[in-house]
Amino acid sequence: MGGSPIIERENRGTPIYSSEFGYIQHLNMERLQEVATQLKGIIRLNCRPGTFVSPNRVIAYIVSAQDEIPIDDKEKLTEAFIIDKSRSFYADPRFGLIALNEIASRALSPAINDPGTAISIINSYVRLFHLWFKKPDQGASPNVKYNRIEVPEIEASDIFDDAFRPIARDGANNIEVMIRIQKALTSIYTIVPSDVKEVVVNTSQEAYERAEIALQYAKDLELLKQESLHFNVGT
Numbered sequence: 001m002g003g004s005p006i007i008e009r010e011n012r013g014t015p016i017y018s019s020e021f022g023y024i025q026h027l028n029m030e031r032l033q034e035v036a037t038q039l040k041g042i043i044r045l046n047c048r049p050g051t052f053v054s055p056n057r058v059i060a061y062i063v064s065a066q067d068e069i070p071i072d073d074k075e076k077l078t079e080a081f082i083i084d085k086s087r088s089f090y091a092d093p094r095f096g097l098i099a100l101n102e103i104a105s106r107a108l109s110p111a112i113n114d115p116g117t118a119i120s121i122i123n124s125y126v127r128l129f130h131l132w133f134k135k136p137d138q139g140a141s142p143n144v145k146y147n148r149i150e151v152p153e154i155e156a157s158d159i160f161d162d163a164f165r166p167i168a169r170d171g172a173n174n175i176e177v178m179i180r181i182q183k184a185l186t187s188i189y190t191i192v193p194s195d196v197k198e199v200v201v202n203t204s205q206e207a208y209e210r211a212e213i214a215l216q217y218a219k220d221l222e223l224l225k226q227e228s229l230h231f232n233v234g235t
Contacts (some may be wrong), residue, residue, distance in 0.1 A: 001091070002029055002145035006044060006152055013044060013063035018053040019078045025049060025088040028080035029146045032060075035077050036148035039064045043077070044150040050092035053083065093132075094154065097162040100124060108170040108177070118171055119180045125163050129188045132159070133196070156196045160203045168207035172214035175224060181207050182227040189229055204229035 024047055036043045041064030053059055059081055062069055087095045100121050107117035164181060171177035182204060189200045208228045215221045225231055 001027065001048075001151050002143060003045070003149040003151035004144050004147060006150040009063070011063065013042070013061035014069050015058040016060045016062060016074060016077055018055055018057050018059045018081065018083070020083045021054050022052070022083040022085050023087045024051050024053060024059075024081055025084050026082040026091050028082070029149060031076060031080035032149050033146040035073050035080070036062075039069065039073060041065065042148055042150060045152060048092075048152060048154065049090075050087050050094050053081075094159060094162050097125075097128075097159060101163060101166040104167045105170045108167070108174070115171065115174050115177050118167055118174075118177050122167065122177075122180045122184050126184045126187050129163075130191055133188075133192045156192075156199045157202075160199055164203050164207060168210050172207075172210040173216075175211075175215065175217075175220040178207065178211045178215075178224050179227050182224065182229055186227075186229045186232070189233070201230045201233060 026049060027045070032043050039062060041062055044061040044063060046058050046060055047053060060077065062077070089096055089099075104118040104121040106112060107114040107121075164185070167177065168181055171181075185200055185204045185207075189197060192200060205228075208224065208230065211224055212221060215224070
């Protein structure tokens, strides 16, 4: 989003609350940068596109030397948060993952019974996660365009839950789907940074445990165990 990572500090700053109910669809980063510059301070976001907010939800903090933030500046800040009744793909990558898993879950329903579509979605996840965690070119630095805005990162555990948990739940009794999940996670494990590897392994373990409950044929379970990432990496 062009901002800086959040810096933990003792004083969070002045809280700014949402003025509406709904999902944040977009953030006007230029407007936020303008307000922060006028206040000679830092705006620390407490949400990202895709977050559901209400008037009791803190959407940002203003870290400034000023004791009181002018009402006009607060209004300009809240106007930079574009809120609507539904989520949008434009600036919300997690919503894209959720849309894909809803297609897969529908395909796995007893009425449709189309595991091939679910497997195709899992294959798409492999490509998407390889792009997501692709290493930047050597010497490349993060593009910080808005140096007065601190933005929370997307948690790795959230995106893996978005992608794999619904399919693992709805496809737990299908050996082909469960094997494909484990193979996909094994592929993704090889390219994620070290601090994300544990998340991938935990996702593998949870998927296996769901299958362990649902699969009735012992040889299917043994085959899945051989493919499961969390067994193969020794955890």
